[in-house]
Amino acid sequence: MERSQLLRQVAHQRQTLFDEGLLDEQFVQLEELQDRTNPNFVEEIVTTYYQDTSRLILNIEQELERRPLDYGRLDGYMYQFKGSSTSFGAKKVKAECSLFREYCRAGNGEGCMRTFQQLNREYATLKRKLEAYFQLARQARLTETASRPG
């Protein structure tokens, strides 16, 4: 693919992530920390996030199977989840975390379970779209290296 076309596609995919409300300004802050000495910084953060939060998701799933529900424990897990999601700008996931915590505080088990399902959907969608974006961005960086004079 022609380089300029590739760059346009990368920019478009990036903008879509913001337009669809998946990411917020915090993601831009992370992009500003990326430079030649740290060229994969954002992708590394996102990878660490998905590794870390997969453990939390498992813990929450297990907790949601217990009866009665331990809302304090659930809220504790979700507090961590929200913190990590906020740190890289995962806007929709963060919103679902907040909603889940409200249901915990209200002792609303149904609300918790419904919200957790929605959270999982948003989480998976974001992962898929970010992976596609990073892959395209890596391709664009390779064409940049290839086109530099030797």
Next chain:
Amino acid sequence: MFGKGASSSKSMEIIGSEKKISVLIVDDDPIIRKIHSALLSKFTKEIQEVKNGKEAVDLCRSGASFDIIFIDKEMPIMNGLEATKELRAMGVNSTIVGVTSCDLSSERNDFIAAGQNQCYEKPLTIEKIKSLLSELNKNN
């Protein structure tokens, strides 16, 4: 495509090119540690990280000293407020900056009472660091 990119030379001007600021990042979240470390590396190369309040206290007790300690509030083993009290009781004079994901206004008094100089909502940003360092420069 990847964002504007912060200029390290502009950031270094804020703290004065000759003075080396040493910072300690105290947070149980590895993502936050990574982000704050990358952020602070625009301003200084002297950065250390620990996972909780007890590790921070042990590090200072062993003789390490820092200009600024960024300390998370919620951590296992020893939280930010407890660690701050302990550090101050040990005679640590570093600037201690609380960092929290909770509602800051309700926690500000707790932070100041524990001995912190400043507190911010997580995550830190380049602007927050710049404003903190400018304030420190003014006070010095």
